[in-house]
Amino acid sequence: MSVPGLFSIVSVVVNYFANLNVKSEVQNGMYSPLAYVIAITVAEIPWVLVIAFVSLVPNYLILEWHWPKFWLEWLLMSTIVWVFDAIAQCLSLDSNPVLACLNLIGIWFTWFLLSGAFVPPENVFWPAQALSWTSPTRWVLHSIM
Numbered sequence: 001m002s003v004p005g006l007f008s009i010v011s012v013v014v015n016y017f018a019n020l021n022v023k024s025e026v027q028n029g030m031y032s033p034l035a036y037v038i039a040i041t042v043a044e045i046p047w048v049l050v051i052a053f054v055s056l057v058p059n060y061l062i063l064e065w066h067w068p069k070f071w072l073e074w075l076l077m078s079t080i081v082w083v084f085d086a087i088a089q090c091l092s093l094d095s096n097p098v099l100a101c102l103n104l105i106g107i108w109f110t111w112f113l114l115s116g117a118f119v120p121p122e123n124v125f126w127p128a129q130a131l132s133w134t135s136p137t138r139w140v141l142h143s144i145m
Contacts, residue, residue: 004055004077005084005108005137012100015092044085052077069144076140083136084108111135116142 026033052074059065087107091100114124114132121132132138 004051004081006105007051007081008084008088009101009104011085011088012092012104013097015089016094016097016100019092040089044082048078048082048085049074051081055081073144076143080136080140111137114138 022036025031026036056070056074056077060067060070084104088100088104091103094100094103110131111134113119114121114128114135115137116132121129121138124132
């Protein structure tokens with residue numbers, strides 16, 4: 001369920017190099033930062049839906065999951081992909097894209113471990129339990145179950 005969130009590692013590197021161009025284009029007055037944010041958001045929503053769809057269809061075809069729940073799981077998976085893509089876009093502002101990729105892996109791994117799939121959140125010590133409340137993976141997992 002959470003692995004498509006790792007696809008955003010590619011987004012960190014791509015956005016890092018794109019941000020170098022965007023910075024100079026905004027300084028030259030070609031467009032405003034708001035226009036860039038709106039264009040990126042409008043362009044990424046269909047791709048987020050496609051990535052979530054492509055990642056779920058094999059589960060339904062091969063593992064014969066229950067098809068009436070497909071639309072709910074598709075929207076939830078799209079949420080996970082969108083959240084990690086937004087985090088990747090923020091991390092791409094770092095000066096070192098390799099460290100930004102490692103930070104994304106660290107965030108993904110922490111949220112995956114604290115999602116409640118392995119250990120119930122009530123059994124985790126309180127600082128990690130507070131961190132688990134921010135985990136979108138936890139809430140999506142509980143919504144699917």
